[in-house]
Amino acid sequence: MTRLFHRLRGILRDVEQTAYRLHPSSLDHLGLSVALKSYCADFGKQNGIAMSCTERNIPRAIPPRLGLTIYRVAQEALRNVVRHSGARKAQVQLQGCFGGIELIVSDTGSGFEMTPERLTGGLGLTSMYERVSLLQGELTIESNQLRGTRIGAWVPLPKAEVNGPKELK
Numbered sequence: 063m064t065r066l067f068h069r070l071r072g073i074l075r076d077v078e079q080t081a082y083r084l085h086p087s088s089l090d091h092l093g094l095s096v097a098l099k100s101y102c103a104d105f106g107k108q109n110g111i112a113m114s115c116t117e118r119n120i121p122r123a124i125p126p127r128l129g130l131t132i133y134r135v136a137q138e139a140l141r142n143v144v145r146h147s148g149a150r151k152a153q154v155q156l157q158g159c160f161g162g163i164e165l166i167v168s169d170t171g172s173g174f175e176m177t178p179e180r181l182t183g184g185l186g187l188t189s190m191y192e193r194v195s196l197l198q199g200e201l202t203i204e205s206n207q208l209r210g211t212r213i214g215a216w217v218p219l220p221k222a223e224v225n226g227p228k229e230l231k
Contacts, residue, residue, distance in 0.1 A: 094129040094163075095120050095156060098136055102154050109144050112151045119158035121219065128217050131193045132156070132165050135201070138186045139167035139213045147171025147211060162199070162218040173205040190215065 089097040095117045106113030136154055143152050149171030157164050187203070190213070194201045199217035 089129055089133055090126070093120075093122070094124050094132060097129075098133060098154065098156060101133070101137065102140075105140050106152075111143065111149065113154070114152075115154040115156075117156040120156060120163070121158060124163065125220060128163065128197060128219065131197055131199075131217060132163055132215065134193055135190050135213070135215045136165055136167055138190050142186055142211075142213075143167075143169045143171060146174065149210065158219075160216070162216050165215045166212060168210060168212040170210045173207045173209055173211050 092100075099115045099117070102113045102115035105111070140152060140154070143149050147169050149169035152167065152169040155164075155166040155168075191201050194215050194217060197217045199215060202214040203211070204214075205211040
Protein backbone atom coordinates (compact mmCIF):
# COMPACT_ATOMS: atom_id res chain seq x y z
CA MET A 63 0.00 0.00 0.00
CA THR A 64 2.84 2.43 0.81
CA ARG A 65 4.41 1.74 -2.52
CA LEU A 66 1.19 2.62 -4.33
CA PHE A 67 0.85 5.81 -2.28
CA HIS A 68 4.38 6.93 -3.22
CA ARG A 69 3.73 6.13 -6.87
CA LEU A 70 0.50 8.16 -6.86
CA ARG A 71 2.24 11.05 -5.10
CA GLY A 72 4.94 11.02 -7.81
CA ILE A 73 2.32 11.04 -10.57
CA LEU A 74 0.51 13.95 -8.93
CA ARG A 75 3.78 15.91 -8.70
CA ASP A 76 4.43 15.25 -12.42
CA VAL A 77 0.92 16.46 -13.34
CA GLU A 78 1.35 19.63 -11.26
CA GLN A 79 4.72 20.35 -12.91
CA THR A 80 3.26 19.81 -16.37
CA ALA A 81 0.32 22.12 -15.59
CA TYR A 82 2.72 24.78 -14.33
CA ARG A 83 4.81 24.55 -17.50
CA LEU A 84 1.68 24.86 -19.64
CA HIS A 85 0.37 27.92 -17.84
CA PRO A 86 2.18 29.11 -14.74
CA SER A 87 -0.09 30.75 -12.18
CA SER A 88 2.58 33.43 -11.65
CA LEU A 89 1.81 34.71 -15.15
CA ASP A 90 -1.78 35.46 -14.12
CA HIS A 91 -1.08 36.66 -10.60
CA LEU A 92 2.25 38.46 -10.83
CA GLY A 93 2.51 39.43 -14.50
CA LEU A 94 4.76 38.66 -17.41
CA SER A 95 7.94 40.30 -16.08
CA VAL A 96 7.94 38.46 -12.76
CA ALA A 97 6.88 35.13 -14.28
CA LEU A 98 9.59 35.33 -16.94
CA LYS A 99 12.31 36.30 -14.43
CA SER A 100 11.27 33.39 -12.22
CA TYR A 101 11.28 30.98 -15.16
CA CYS A 102 14.74 32.16 -16.25
CA ALA A 103 16.16 31.73 -12.74
CA ASP A 104 14.77 28.19 -12.46
CA PHE A 105 15.81 27.33 -16.00
CA GLY A 106 19.38 28.48 -15.40
CA LYS A 107 19.70 26.44 -12.21
CA GLN A 108 18.19 23.30 -13.73
CA ASN A 109 20.37 23.43 -16.84
CA GLY A 110 23.63 24.89 -15.52
CA ILE A 111 23.35 28.02 -17.67
CA ALA A 112 24.25 31.51 -16.47
CA MET A 113 21.05 33.45 -17.11
CA SER A 114 20.38 37.16 -17.32
CA CYS A 115 16.81 38.43 -17.51
CA THR A 116 16.08 42.15 -17.79
CA GLU A 117 12.98 44.21 -18.45
CA ARG A 118 12.11 47.83 -19.09
CA ASN A 119 9.11 49.94 -20.06
CA ILE A 120 6.68 47.07 -19.53
CA PRO A 121 3.10 48.24 -18.94
CA ARG A 122 1.42 47.05 -15.75
CA ALA A 123 -1.42 45.34 -17.58
CA ILE A 124 -0.64 43.08 -20.50
CA PRO A 125 -3.46 41.14 -22.19
CA PRO A 126 -3.29 37.49 -21.07
CA ARG A 127 -2.98 36.08 -24.60
CA LEU A 128 -0.08 38.42 -25.40
CA GLY A 129 1.68 37.59 -22.11
CA LEU A 130 1.29 33.86 -22.67
CA THR A 131 2.61 34.16 -26.24
CA ILE A 132 5.76 35.99 -25.12
CA TYR A 133 6.25 33.52 -22.25
CA ARG A 134 5.91 30.51 -24.58
CA VAL A 135 8.34 31.96 -27.13
CA ALA A 136 10.87 32.52 -24.35
CA GLN A 137 10.41 28.94 -23.12
CA GLU A 138 10.93 27.47 -26.58
CA ALA A 139 13.92 29.68 -27.35
CA LEU A 140 15.57 28.66 -24.07
CA ARG A 141 14.83 24.97 -24.70
CA ASN A 142 16.61 25.38 -28.03
CA VAL A 143 19.60 26.85 -26.20
CA VAL A 144 19.89 23.64 -24.17
CA ARG A 145 19.11 21.25 -27.04
CA HIS A 146 21.22 22.74 -29.79
CA SER A 147 23.62 25.52 -28.85
CA GLY A 148 25.82 24.14 -26.10
CA ALA A 149 25.84 27.65 -24.61
CA ARG A 150 26.74 28.20 -20.98
CA LYS A 151 25.24 31.71 -21.00
CA ALA A 152 21.91 33.08 -22.19
CA GLN A 153 20.20 36.43 -21.95
CA VAL A 154 16.51 37.31 -21.98
CA GLN A 155 15.40 40.91 -22.53
CA LEU A 156 11.83 42.08 -22.30
CA GLN A 157 10.90 45.62 -23.22
CA GLY A 158 8.03 47.80 -24.24
CA CYS A 159 8.80 49.52 -27.52
CA PHE A 160 7.15 50.73 -30.73
CA GLY A 161 3.64 50.17 -29.35
CA GLY A 162 4.27 46.57 -28.37
CA ILE A 163 6.27 44.14 -26.29
CA GLU A 164 9.63 42.89 -27.54
CA LEU A 165 11.37 39.75 -26.34
CA ILE A 166 14.98 39.00 -27.19
CA VAL A 167 16.60 35.70 -26.27
CA SER A 168 20.28 35.39 -27.10
CA ASP A 169 22.98 32.88 -26.34
CA THR A 170 26.72 32.46 -26.74
CA GLY A 171 26.50 28.98 -28.23
CA SER A 172 27.44 27.32 -31.47
CA GLY A 173 24.81 29.00 -33.63
CA PHE A 174 23.62 27.43 -36.86
CA GLU A 175 23.57 28.00 -40.58
CA MET A 176 20.48 29.98 -41.59
CA THR A 177 19.15 27.69 -44.33
CA PRO A 178 15.45 27.45 -45.25
CA GLU A 179 15.41 23.85 -44.01
CA ARG A 180 16.72 24.87 -40.59
CA LEU A 181 14.23 27.73 -40.26
CA THR A 182 11.15 25.72 -41.26
CA GLY A 183 12.09 22.15 -40.38
CA GLY A 184 11.78 22.22 -36.60
CA LEU A 185 8.60 22.22 -34.60
CA GLY A 186 10.03 24.70 -32.07
CA LEU A 187 10.79 27.49 -34.54
CA THR A 188 7.55 26.84 -36.40
CA SER A 189 5.50 27.12 -33.21
CA MET A 190 7.25 30.39 -32.30
CA TYR A 191 6.48 31.86 -35.74
CA GLU A 192 2.84 30.75 -35.52
CA ARG A 193 2.27 32.07 -31.99
CA VAL A 194 3.70 35.48 -32.83
CA SER A 195 1.98 35.80 -36.20
CA LEU A 196 -1.43 35.00 -34.67
CA LEU A 197 -1.08 38.29 -32.76
CA GLN A 198 0.15 40.20 -35.85
CA GLY A 199 3.69 40.24 -34.46
CA GLU A 200 7.10 39.56 -35.95
CA LEU A 201 9.73 36.94 -35.18
CA THR A 202 13.34 37.36 -36.22
CA ILE A 203 16.20 34.90 -35.96
CA GLU A 204 19.87 35.75 -36.32
CA SER A 205 22.50 33.09 -35.95
CA ASN A 206 26.19 32.87 -36.67
CA GLN A 207 28.08 29.64 -36.39
CA LEU A 208 30.35 29.71 -33.33
CA ARG A 209 28.95 33.10 -32.24
CA GLY A 210 25.49 32.29 -30.97
CA THR A 211 21.86 32.89 -31.80
CA ARG A 212 19.44 35.75 -31.20
CA ILE A 213 15.68 35.29 -31.39
CA GLY A 214 13.53 38.40 -31.32
CA ALA A 215 9.76 38.50 -30.99
CA TRP A 216 7.67 41.67 -31.14
CA VAL A 217 3.92 41.65 -30.51
CA PRO A 218 1.76 44.79 -30.71
CA LEU A 219 -0.18 45.96 -27.69
CA PRO A 220 -3.84 46.93 -28.09
CA LYS A 221 -4.18 50.73 -28.37
CA ALA A 222 -5.69 51.06 -24.87
CA GLU A 223 -2.56 49.44 -23.38
CA VAL A 224 -0.19 51.71 -25.30
CA ASN A 225 -1.98 54.84 -24.13
CA GLY A 226 -2.51 53.52 -20.60
CA PRO A 227 -0.94 54.73 -17.35
CA LYS A 228 2.62 53.76 -18.27
CA GLU A 229 3.30 55.19 -21.74
CA LEU A 230 5.74 53.25 -23.94
CA LYS A 231 8.52 55.17 -25.61
